[in-house]
């Protein structure tokens with residue numbers, strides 16, 4: 001029996017059984033490992049941390065994408081930073097009203113291996129005529145992007161260590177503000193409130209975004225294979241409030257079938273447990 005094991009904190013580990021290791025390679029940026037198991041299907045890790053598996057990827061990819069579209073159904077131009085498995089782009093491209101998607105992933109190998117081993121998330125993404133794929137650092141890309149050129153930025157990054165570090169800086173969030181249109185929205189990978197190290201990342205990200213965007217909220221979802229299973233995205237915006245401005249009828253008119261997100265859950269996701277509120281309030 002083979003087990004993939006990940007250290008969630010000094011005192012806690014998480015393991016998944018797998019049958020086969022499909023690929024193992026160090027790219028110039030990170031260690032990439034693909035595995036195949038029964039219950040969770042194919043999954044891959046970067047530097048020993050779970051990124052995507054076939055069983056719960058729908059939770060993450062629904063929640064990074066759909067709350068923004070339900071708040072502003074007129075989103076046309078989307079920038080994805082990271083997201084090398086393709087799952088976020090897959091969800092965005094389901095909106096026929098979207099005209100342009102730019103995905104900036106630092107590590108081309110993550111995307112190529114996902115095309116090979118994880119068609120569930122990567123198939124068809126590159127082929128969509130609205131899609132531009134750029135293999136570069138997300139921070140470098142936004143520094144050179146035009147003012148007010150995107151309605152939505154989705155930061156689908158790794159943790160703020162190694163290559164992902166620049167995506168958790170004030171400089172990056174300021175550039176995001178500049179390249180967003182006047183009703184632009186930034187969705188940010190906000191880590192988890194539970195284990196100390198992740199909670200610290202959450203606090204720091206929230207503090208930085210709150211100092212830049214007039215509207216900065218946090219929403220939660222249940223992600224069984226991420227540390228503690230309790231994960232957050234930041235919703236930052238120049239104009240739209242994700243609760244007051246949500247448009248359930250318009251979103252439901254898109255006719256998208258989703259497995260996790262729905263417009264009832266939308267408002268509830270922004271209702272945070274007391275310990276999370278308190279941690280975030282310390283930064284306000």
Ligand code: SAM
Pocket residue numbers: 046050051052060081082083084085104105106107110136137138139156157158159163164165166167189
């Ligand atoms: N859902 C995943 C999670 O939060 O665990 C993240 C998935 S996605 C695979 C994260 C991607 O961000 C990786 O493929 C990584 O190469 C990319 N990435 C990390 N730092 C980056 C940077 N500075 N610019 C662009 N992409 C970056």
